[in-house]
Amino acid sequence: MYMGDFIVIEEKIGPDEYRGCSVSTGTPFIARIDDDKRDLFSDDSWIKTHPSACRFLRPSGEKIVCTIHETSPVQCKAYRCVIIRVCSQDGMARGFVTGTLALHSDDPALKKDWKSLERQITAFPEDAENLIAGVLMEKGYVCT
Ligand code: SF4
Structure with a gap:
């Protein structure tokens, strides 16, 4: 703003x-x-x-x-920006990831999946955006 x-x-x-x-x-x-x-x-x-x-x-x-x-x-x-929006297959918003590589979500399942991603993100921060989207899409989320 x-x-x-x-x-x-x-x-x-x-x-x-x-x-x-x-x-x-x-x-x-x-x-x-x-x-x-x-x-x-x-x-x-x-x-x-x-x-x-x-x-x-x-x-x-x-x-x-x-x-x-x-x-x-x-x-x-x-x-500042939201770098990834995470939805379920039916298009329902499940959360979003900001440029600081933080997940914002109220979805327990997504938060659990995110936990398993955190170590990889820390290890490969330069490719985090592709990594996050790839892993979450493998788990059935839609990432945009
Ligand atoms: S994220 Fe988009 S709207 Fe916000 S400052 Fe950057 S270019 Fe402008």
Whole structure:
């Protein structure tokens, strides 16, 4: 909600693509609006009334979501963002994993499965995102 000074859009470079910059480090990035969030992003009524918010943020029901989850800057992935959403096969949300590699879930079964993953995550932190998604998908979860 207060990242508008740090994550900026410099230029629109395609129908759904933007050249952006993480101002604090001067790191450029190319942002592509997620396929399933284009309608959300195209409605700019909310963002116009929230000048401190990151320009890629939008309300979705009762949540506020990043519309460039797939291509968000590395700083967001590392520190702020949800990097994996975990659902059951019927599409029910079971939890999510943040960029700090923490699981947030009320589901006892998922929490138990997560416990068995923690040692592997600690051993291979650089590949944690693929590792987590791979293991959870093997266990029957849907990871996005
Ligand atoms: S996670 Fe997305 S909405 Fe949040 S600051 Fe980063 S780019 Fe902006």
